Amino acid sequence: MKSNAGSRNSSIRLFDFLTSMKFALAIVGLIALACAVGTFLPQGAEVAEYLKKNPDAEHCLGWFTRVGLTDVFFSWWFLALLAILSGNLLVCVSRRLFALRRATGLSRLRIAGTTLVHLSLLAIFLGGLIRGLFAERGFIEFREGESTTFFSTETGRIQLPFTVQLVKFAIERYPAKDDAAQPAKDIYPEKLVVSWPERKLSSVLPVAPGAELAVAPKSPQGVTGESFQIRIVRRVPDFMIDMTTREVTSRSDELRNPAILVAVSGLGGATERWLFARYPDFNMPPKGASNALAIPFDMGYEVTVTPGRQAPIKSFQSTLRILKDQTLQCEKTIEVNAPLAYGGYTFYQSGYDEHDLTWTSLQVVRDPGVRVVYLGFALMTIGLLITTYVRANSLGCAQQ
């Protein structure tokens, strides 16, 4: 009997400890510390990018990854800390509700306020849990006139119970600046940059079909060595290749995927290369090119921007139609801060291509937890207004 009573007492003591304020504050402190770590260490997809720039950090980051420090906010131990805090808050709210029945006056108001604040945290956690379990998130990319019945996610596609059609995409700008020194519109100067660090050579050739550049560096001893001739054979603003015939064409006149074909000749032979402005680390030989010549220097195709008088963008808008069984359900022009909500899904204006103003990208979200989170926000605001009012009064009394 004594042993049973002792074990019951220790269970009660353990329960009291786990539901105590001191324990809750320790958990809150740990959560704050974990959050700080999560902002200093690269997280999730950032890790690969960080390792690319700092390959020496692989061993160290590997260790951090094993203990979940490179995915802090979705690690099991961080979620466990939130779960423990939720349990503690649940008991805290229950105790406060009992205390509320006995309290009177300012004390009753204080308890009501703090209860609402603690309850609001539970609502926010619940909303977050619903989001984690049931939310769908993805994107749609299409051009004016196109329709879709699905959206893409990181792992695949999700079918929509209706059709979304992009009727029109438009960009609105602020009034233009009155500066005659600047060009009317943005211009994109293109250049071929040749660098040969061992020979301390660096040259720039403005891009134009037929433009030529002679590369004749001197050796470290000051003697002119091997020389090369570079010629720009072709320029394609929007590179596209047929994978069977390997014929290159331009998809449009816009600078969406600019590429140049460069011919290099020297004493050792000749070769040709496609260079890409958007993919500086990648180049490819054209159909039937000779690879007789090894190029000892680096070549880069760069497209920069000289901003024009054109004013900054004020807003970008997509006019969307929702169709169900070929019947128009609704039409709305969306922009950033003004999404379209229909059938549990919300469509957000996400991106556009300045070189192709018929194209737009939308973010699609279905999150049934948002309303619960907003309820939490409302409870927290009311609760904090009450507690701040009560504290101001009680502190005022204490001061007097």
Next chain:
Amino acid sequence: MTLLFNLSLVACLLALIVAAVNLFVPRRPLAGAVTLLLTLGVLGLTGYLGWRWLEAGRPPFGNMFESLVVLAWAVVVVYLALRAARRIPVLGTATALLATLVLAYASAFESDIQPLMPALRSNWLTFHVFTCMLGYGAFAVSFLAAIGHLITARTLSRASPEVRGAFEIITARTISFGFLFLSVGIITGAVWANSAWGTYWSWDPKETWSLITWLVYAIYLHCRFMRLWLGRRAAWIAIIGFICVLITYVGVNFLMKSVHSYAS
């Protein structure tokens, strides 16, 4: 209208000089002049912000310069609103110093009125930035009071328990006030993010550090009002809280990649 900004800066600087002189004069006869100069400074800043609002046709919360002016305004407003603070001349000096430093720092940023980028064109901008800045202003005064509390606890332990007590009350009151506004600032930011980007929380460094700040001040309020930790320990938590405010407000802009990068 830059003149109004400069005059406000001069008013805060004069308040600092007068408050510093006042500290060395028996019976502190210049306390009223300090309050008057700070009031003039805050009125000047109110006028300057109002002019920018009219001129730009949008709230003056679009970049770092504007938010720093709002912060200086909030620091002085919170100080002036605290009747108890006026009984502690050194807090007036510290507030004038802080406001002057914030305005001088603001001068280092581009002050031209720039059009808002699409993501910032929302009514939530006003609520979000204003509530956050008012919260930060309150936390700044709480930080000054917590420092005052620690100094008096160490050097004037027997001489002025009343001053120490006043410092402690000011710290608690301003943190209580700032916590309400920081919470509303985080909430309005979350609602705005959900309407702009489809997510109310994305663990962005600015969001995360505002949460850390909120958690630290939540610990302070529990310790202070549930009488777990009082006095110097509570003052230290208030100081840690303000360090978190500085990281949230300034540090993240310069140290981390954030969706709030337009604020830098």
